[in-house]
Amino acid sequence: MNAHLQQLQARADAHVMRTYPPAPAAFVRGQGTVLFDGDGQPWLDFLCGLAVTSLGHAHPAVTEAVADQAGQLVHTSNLFLTEPAVELSERLATITGWDDATVFFAQCGATANEAAIKLARKHGKRQHPDKVRVVTLEGSFHGRTLATLEATGQPAKHVPFAPLAGFVDHVPYDDPAALRAAVGDDTCAVLLELVQGEGGVRPIDPEVLTAAREACDRAGALLIVDEVQTGIGRTGPWFAFQATDVVPDVVTVAKALANGFPIGACIARGEAAKVFEPGDHATTFGGNPVACAAANAVLRTIEADGLLVTAAARATRLRDGLLRLVDDAPSAAGVRGRGLLLGLTLDAPVAADVVAACRDRFLLVNAVATDVVRLAPPLTVSRQEVDQALAIVRAALEDVAAGAR
Ligand SMILES: Cc1ncc(COP(=O)(O)O)c(C=O)c1O
Incomplete structure (x- = not known):
């Protein structure tokens, strides 16, 4: 846990109602698919603040519209x-x-x-x-x-x-x-x-x-x-x-x-x-x-920007990559969902461990069931980011299978 997260969590523990478990990270800024924590560490965001930041973080069109309107x-x-x-x-x-x-x-x-x-x-x-x-x-x-x-x-x-x-x-x-x-x-x-x-x-x-x-x-x-x-x-x-x-x-x-x-x-x-x-x-x-x-x-x-079309191409790439994991990575059992809202189903209730192992490698995803990991990257995600995330999920599945998580 970095010092920034540790301090924020201690302050939150004092005065923020405990409707959420302790946070695994605290972020200070974002750019596209990447979030940066207090140490400047980049994290690949395939969670999008719970399927929210579909244009990625700090998209200039949104920033400009908000700033303009806030000024008026x-x-x-x-x-x-x-x-x-x-x-x-x-x-x-x-x-x-x-x-x-x-x-x-x-x-x-x-x-x-x-x-x-x-x-x-x-x-x-x-x-x-x-x-x-x-x-x-x-x-x-x-x-x-x-x-x-x-x-x-x-x-x-x-x-x-x-x-x-x-x-x-x-x-x-x-x-x-x-x-x-x-x-x-x-x-x-x-x-x-x-x-x-x-x-x-x-x-x-x-x-x-x-x-x-x-x-x-x-x-x-x-x-x-x-x-x-x-x-x-x-x-x-x-x-x-x-x-x-x-x-x-x-x-x-x-x-x-x-x-x-x-x-x-x-x-x-x-x-x-x-x-x-x-x-x-x-x-x-x-x-x-x-x-x-x-x-x-x-x-x-x-x-x-024709994002519905590019997002469909990225969705196919992500789904195909997850299906390859189902073929040859430990625990991966199936893929379900539509577009860029995908769930990797597992053959055991280890989703929380897989999510934690992804976080160890600075990829954000979350568990929506004990045996399902959700991936919801922005519509603007690049091919390279999709491939990078797939490599991390593979490594995370292997970590969990090896008992390293
Ligand atoms: C399908 C669906 N409906 C409603 C909600 C509630 O939305 P909010 O958290 O913005 O109130 C959510 C949140 O996850 C959702 O996924």
């Missing part, structure tokens, strides 16, 4: 319009391909999902006063507010806060019949991820997705796709749903939207686009001009 206007509240927020709503309508899209701006993934759940409940109650239940999948992750925690299909995370409100029905993530059976007259929404990121980088079974769309149509419920982790090019297209035949009524985004500036958005189309009326939902920081300017810069850059 940082905040006005949700009572007033600003150009960056309106422009961002237009850009989001364009990239969803929904001419009639309307957007609610939130601060993060949980608050984007919270908005979507409230929207669905209001939509449901217009049909029937009890139409407020939400169906989600086991293993899902939708956030940590009380409603999104309840939507999250991971019971262990509920335990410290139970009892919860009891408005969510969880169904197995791979059982279309169970999903169909769970959606009834009292269901206002099905909420799901197309790749469960925190739940182990597990892509959804296409039959479950089709069943969800059909069940929502039959029950008059909304299909909400949580693209907080999969959105903004992480899995290939702008949104993961665009690689399927299914069109949701609502999508939520956050994480990569502003490359690290806190923002979330709930985007609705059709009837869902007209549900909220003045006074129904609000947040002081919603549509913050600096966050929206950063997001506009992100979307502009991805488009202008």
Whole structure:
């Protein structure tokens, strides 16, 4: 542990609430795919602050947009319009391909999902006063507010806060019949991820997705796709749903939207686009001009630099390299995920050890299950960085097999 990290951790231990375990590193700056710690040591960042910094660190377009906007206007509240927020709503309508899209701006993934759940409940109650239940999948992750925690299909995370409100029905993530059976007259929404990121980088079974769309149509419920982790090019297209035949009524985004500036958005189309009326939902920081300017810069850059195309090429290189590890490296069992959201599955519960061994070699990845390591590099990652990361993962697997970790 370097001196900078040691000092920061000691200060944090005194006054920062202990919702996180001790940090394995502390960083002072970043450039592209590389983070630098207090000793000036470079680390290869294949974690991206939890799938956030998709343009890499300190991208000049984002830096300039943030600096410009911060020099003009940082905040006005949700009572007033600003150009960056309106422009961002237009850009989001364009990239969803929904001419009639309307957007609610939130601060993060949980608050984007919270908005979507409230929207669905209001939509449901217009049909029937009890139409407020939400169906989600086991293993899902939708956030940590009380409603999104309840939507999250991971019971262990509920335990410290139970009892919860009891408005969510969880169904197995791979059982279309169970999903169909769970959606009834009292269901206002099905909420799901197309790749469960925190739940182990597990892509959804296409039959479950089709069943969800059909069940929502039959029950008059909304299909909400949580693209907080999969959105903004992480899995290939702008949104993961665009690689399927299914069109949701609502999508939520956050994480990569502003490359690290806190923002979330709930985007609705059709009837869902007209549900909220003045006074129904609000947040002081919603549509913050600096966050929206950063997001506009992100979307502009991805488009202008053709990053969806280059990221797809890097994704193939990374996936192929991981598949080679599955062929001949110890413990590597399989590869799953989409685009640059990939999980290396292991044949034993050693993901935490593999992650630690990667850190020993200054590669940042994380474990999303006891036997799954997640890799989520920026869309801007270079071929050389992909190859470098693959070599480190190989060495880490060998370290763990040799008992060196
Ligand atoms: C799919 C998904 N939804 C929601 C969230 C919650 O986002 P936030 O942490 O920004 O509230 C996350 C965070 O990991 C996520 O992966």
